[in-house]
Amino acid sequence: MREHPNGFHVAFVGNPNCGKTTLFNAITGSRLKVANWPGVTVEKKEGSVEFEDEKLILIDTPGIYSLSTYTIEEKVTRKCILDDDIEVIVNVVDASSLERNLYLTLQLLELGKPIVMALNMMDVVEERGMEIDLHRLPEMLCDIPIVPVSAIKKRGLDILLHAIIHHKDAVTLGDVFSYSDDLEDKISKLEVIMAAKYPNHSSARWHAIKFLEDDEEVYEEHPVDVSGIVDKSYSRQIIQSKYSYIDDIIKECLFYKSAKEAKTDKIDSILTHPVFGVPCFLFIMALVFLLTFLLGDFIKGFLETFLEWLQQTVSTGLENVHVALWLRGLIVDGIIAGVGGILTFLPNIVILFIALAVLEDSGYMARVAYVMDGIMGKLGLSGKAFLPMILGFGCTVPAVMATRALETDKDRRRTMLITPFMSCSARLPIYVLFSGLFFGKFAPLVSFMMYVLGICVALLTAFIANLFDKKKNKNNLLIELPEYKRPNLRSIRIYVWNKVKDYLTKAGTTIFIASIIVWFVLNVGSRGFVLEPSESFAASVAKFIAPILKPCGLDMWEIVVALIAGVSAKEVVVSSFTVLFSNALEGAKLLESIKAVYPAFTGANALSLMVFCLLYTPCLATLATIKKESASLKFTAFSIVFQIAVAFSMSALVYNLARLLF
Numbered sequence: 213m214r215e216h217p218n219g220f221h222v223a224f225v226g227n228p229n230c231g232k233t234t235l236f237n238a239i240t241g242s243r244l245k246v247a248n249w250p251g252v253t254v255e256k257k258e259g260s261v262e263f264e265d266e267k268l269i270l271i272d273t274p275g276i277y278s279l280s281t282y283t284i285e286e287k288v289t290r291k292c293i294l295d296d297d298i299e300v301i302v303n304v305v306d307a308s309s310l311e312r313n314l315y316l317t318l319q320l321l322e323l324g325k326p327i328v329m330a331l332n333m334m335d336v337v338e339e340r341g342m343e344i345d346l347h348r349l350p351e352m353l354c355d356i357p358i359v360p361v362s363a364i365k366k367r368g369l370d371i372l373l374h375a376i377i378h379h380k381d382a383v384t385l386g387d388v389f390s391y392s393d394d395l396e397d398k399i400s401k402l403e404v405i406m407a408a409k410y411p412n413h414s415s416a417r418w419h420a421i422k423f424l425e426d427d428e429e430v431y432e433e434h435p436v437d438v439s440g441i442v443d444k445s446y447s448r449q450i451i452q453s454k455y456s457y458i459d460d461i462i463k464e465c466l467f468y469k470s471a472k473e474a475k476t477d478k479i480d481s482i483l484t485h486p487v488f489g490v491p492c493f494l495f496i497m498a499l500v501f502l503l504t505f506l507l508g509d510f511i512k513g514f515l516e517t518f519l520e521w522l523q524q525t526v527s528t529g530l531e532n533v534h535v536a537l538w539l540r541g542l543i544v545d546g547i548i549a550g551v552g553g554i555l556t557f558l559p560n561i562v563i564l565f566i567a568l569a570v571l572e573d574s575g576y577m578a579r580v581a582y583v584m585d586g587i588m589g590k591l592g593l594s595g596k597a598f599l600p601m602i603l604g605f606g607c608t609v610p611a612v613m614a615t616r617a618l619e620t621d622k623d624r625r626r627t628m629l630i631t632p633f634m635s636c637s638a639r640l641p642i643y644v645l646f647s648g649l650f651f652g653k654f655a656p657l658v659s660f661m662m663y664v665l666g667i668c669v670a671l672l673t674a675f676i677a678n679l680f681d682k683k684k685n686k687n688n689l690l691i692e693l694p695e696y697k698r699p700n701l702r703s704i705r706i707y708v709w710n711k712v713k714d715y716l717t718k719a720g721t722t723i724f725i726a727s728i729i730v731w732f733v734l735n736v737g738s739r740g741f742v743l744e745p746s747e748s749f750a751a752s753v754a755k756f757i758a759p760i761l762k763p764c765g766l767d768m769w770e771i772v773v774a775l776i777a778g779v780s781a782k783e784v785v786v787s788s789f790t791v792l793f794s795n796a797l798e799g800a801k802l803l804e805s806i807k808a809v810y811p812a813f814t815g816a817n818a819l820s821l822m823v824f825c826l827l828y829t830p831c832l833a834t835l836a837t838i839k840k841e842s843a844s845l846k847f848t849a850f851s852i853v854f855q856i857a858v859a860f861s862m863s864a865l866v867y868n869l870a871r872l873l874f
C-alpha cells in the first residue's frame with residue numbers, strides 16, 4: 213500500500229547556481245530555464261516523477277545563501293521549506309565550491325527535517341582533481357544521506373531518488389555541532405518555551421536559534437516571551453560558529469590533487485581586468501552582432517524570396533476563386549506581409565539567442581556584472597543590478613522579474629526603470645531593417661551602437677537618480693563568480709528553443725492580431741473602406757499627432773501608426789512598416805516606396821527612428837510585468853512617461869547631430 217497516494221513533496225534547496233534547476237529538469241524532464249548565474253529561478257516551480265511505486269512532487273526553489281529574509285528569493289524559499297507539506301528537503305550542493313555551500317546546509321540541518329544532500333557537479337570535482345571524503349562528510353553532518361550526482365551528465369539520479377524515498381521519514385537526529393556553552397544554554401531554554409507553547413512544532417531548535425539572531429519574522433509567526441534570555445542579537449557569534457565548523461569539515465573532507473584553477477584565473481585576469489574588462493565586453497558583443505548580421509541576413513534573403521512567392525501565389529489563388537477584394541487585401545497585405553515580415557527575422561533572432569546562451573552558460577555574463585560592479589557602485593546600484601540588465605538583451609519581461617534578486621525596493625525600482633533601455637531581441641528586427649536600408653556595410657556597426665546607446669542611457673538614468681537620492685545606500689556587495697564551463701548543448705538548446713517558441717507564439721498571436729488591426733484601421737475611413745490608407749481613420753488621428761515628432765524628424769503619420777502599434781510588441785513597428793509601405797518585404801523595394809512618399813527621408817531620420825524605438829515605452833507585456841513587480845500603478849505610469857520623454861529627447865538629439873553629418 214502506498215503511504216502517499218497523491219505523492220509527497222520534495223523541495224530542492226541550495227545556493228544560487230548550484231544546479232537545482234538542471235537537476236530538476238533532468239529528473240522531471242521539464243525545460244525550465246537554466247543559467248550560469250545567480251537569480252534566474254525567482255519563483256518556485258513544481259514537477260513530478262514516479263519512482264519505486266512512489267509519486268514524488270518536486271519543487272524547484274530560488275537559490276539562497278541562508279535562511280534569513282533579506283531578499284525576496286530567501287523569503288520565497290524559506291516559506292516553502294517551513295511549510296509543513298514539504299516532507300523531504302534535498303539540499304543541492306555545488307561540490308566544487310563546498311565551503312560556500314555548506315553554510316546553508318548547516319542552517320537546514322538545524323531545522324530537524326528529513327534532509328538528503330545531492331552533491332552536484334561531481335564531474336567538475338573530478339575534472340579539477342579534487343577529492344571529497346564521502347564517508348567522513350556525512351559523519352560530520354548528522355549522518356544525512358549524501359549522494360554524489362552530476363545533473364548535467366545525469367549521473368546518480370536514481371540513487372538520489374532512492375535515498376529521498378527511503379529517508380522521507382528519517383528525522384535528522386542530534387545537533388550538527390554545538391555553539392558556545394552560553395548560547396547552547398539559551399537555545400535549550402528557548403526550545404523548552406517553544407515546545408510548551410507550540411507542542412506540534414517540528415523545528416524548535418531552528419526557531420530558538422532564529423530568536424537569538426533577532427529574526428523578526430520568527431517573532432511574528434510564533435510569538436513567545438523571550439525576555440531574560442534574548443537580551444541582544446547573537447547573530448555574529450552564531451555565524452562565526454558555523455563558519456569555524458565549516459572550516460573543520462573542509463579540513464577533514466576535501467583534498468586537492470592538483471591545482472587546475474590556474475587556467476580560470478588566467479582567463480579572468482584579462483576578462484575581468486579593471487581597465488580592459490569593459491572593452492572586452494564591448495568587443496565580444498560587437499562580434500555577436502557581426503555574426504547576427506552576416507549569417508542572419510544571408511538566410512533571411514531566402515526567406516524573403518519565399519514569402520514574396522507565397523504572397524504572389526496566394527494572391528493569384530484567391531483571385532481565381534473570386535474572393536472579395538478586401539479579404540484578399542487582408543490576407544495578402546495584412547497577414548502575410550505583417551506576420552511573414554516578422555518571421556523573416558527569425559534567423560537573426562536565433563543567432564542572437566545562441567550567442568547569448570553560450571555567453572551565459574559559459575559563465576562569462578556573470579563576469580560582465582562583476583566588471584560592472586565598480587561602475588554600478590558609483591551609480592548607487594550593486595553589480596547584481598547588472599544581471600537583470602543583461603537578461604534584458606533577450607527579453608525585458610524576465611529581466612524585470614529578475615530584479616527580485618536585489619535587496620531593497622529602491623534598488624529594484626531603479627533597476628526596473630532602467631532595464632527596458634537595454635535593447636531586447638524584439639528591437640533587433642527594427643535595427644536590421646533600417647540600418648540595412650540606410651547604412652549598407654555599416655549596418656552591423658549602427659545596430660551595435662544602438663545596444664551601446666541603450667546601456668549608456670540606462671547607466672545615465674541610474675546616475676541621475678542617484679544624484680537626487682538623499683539617502684544613498686552603500687552597496688559594497690560583490691557578486692560571486694561562477695566557474696567557467698564548456699557550454700552545455702542541452703541547456704543552450706532549451707534556452708534557444710524556448711526563445712524561438714516565444715517568438716513564434718508572439719508572431720502567431722500578438723503580431724497576427726496587431727497586423728489585422730493595423731490593416732483595418734488603415735483601410736477603413738469615414739466613408740467605409742478606403743483605397744488610400746492616407747484617408748483612413750488611423751491616418752487622420754496619426755496626422756494630428758505627427759507634428760509633435762518634428763524635432764526628431766519623425767513627423768510622418770505612417771511612423772506614428774507604427775510606433776503606436778509597436779507598443780503591443782516592438783516587432784510590430786516593422787510589420788506595420790511593411791503593411792504601410794505597399795507590403796514590400798524586400799529591402800530595396802521598401803526603401804523605394806518610402807522614398808516615393810518621403811523623398812527627404814535619409815539616414816538621419818532612420819537613425820532617429822531606431823533610437824526612438826530603442827528607448828520609448830516598452831511593450832505591453834513588460835508594462836504588465838513592471839506593474840506586477842512594483843505593485844504600483846503610479847510607478848508604472850511614471851516609467852511610461854519617463855521613457856517617452858527620454859526617447860523624444862535622445863532621438864531629437866541624434867537626429868540633429870546626424871543631420872550635420874549627412
Ligand code: GDP
Pocket residue numbers: 226227228229230231232233234235245246247248249250251252253275332333334335336361362363364365573697700703
Ligand atoms: P540553479 O541556479 O541552482 O537553478 O542552477 P542551474 O540549474 O541554473 O545551473 C547553473 C549552471 O551550472 C548551469 O550552467 C548548468 O549548466 C551548470 N550545471 C548544473 N549542474 C551541473 C553538473 O552536474 N555539472 C556541470 N559541469 N555543470 C552543471
Ligand code: MG
Pocket residue numbers: 232233234245246252253275
Ligand atoms: Mg534555478
